[in-house]
């Protein structure tokens with residue numbers, strides 16, 4: 001039974017603190033692989049490689065080839081995968097795009113805040129039940145979920161008043177419009193990573 005070294009390069013949109021980003025990337029690789037190739041521990045695919053990713057904190061190696069060589073020397077069968085830093089050309093979002101991301105984040109928080117506010121208002125009505133605006137069911141207050149959807153007909157926001165629904169939808173529309181804005185990446189020198197793991201086959 002053999003083993004195969006698998007490598008994948010991560011170059012774009014790496015955040016300043018890359019650990020979680022890289023771990024998510026690796027988890028995603030494994031998950032996709034298991035969906036495509038199954039969970040055979042000898043598949044020779046990412047899904048069969050060790051669990052977990054060790055993000056190395058050493059100074060970045062001089063280039064991509066150096067990172068590949070490092071992977072061949074240091075990756076263990078059954079061991080965790082390695083994220084090996086090297087200096088390369090990577091893409092990052094330009095300043096205007098970063099601003100769009102900030103606005104999206106703010107808009108997304110606003111949607112959540114409005115949801116919470118409306119839910120509180122709906123929950124604090126004097127009567128023990130709330131009428132659904134879509135199917136007419138009386139819903140006991142304790143069954144009103146955080147989105148104020150009706151548990152009987154399932155229609156969204158149906159336990160809100162028209163004005164609460166509008167108030168929430170305005171924030172949702174704003175968020176959707178921001179997500180449509182084009183964001184662009186610019187190349188620059190920086191730390192890239194080779195993700196490497198050994199998979200039994």
Ligand SMILES: [Zn+2]
Nearest residue numbers: 132135150153
């Ligand atoms: Zn309903």
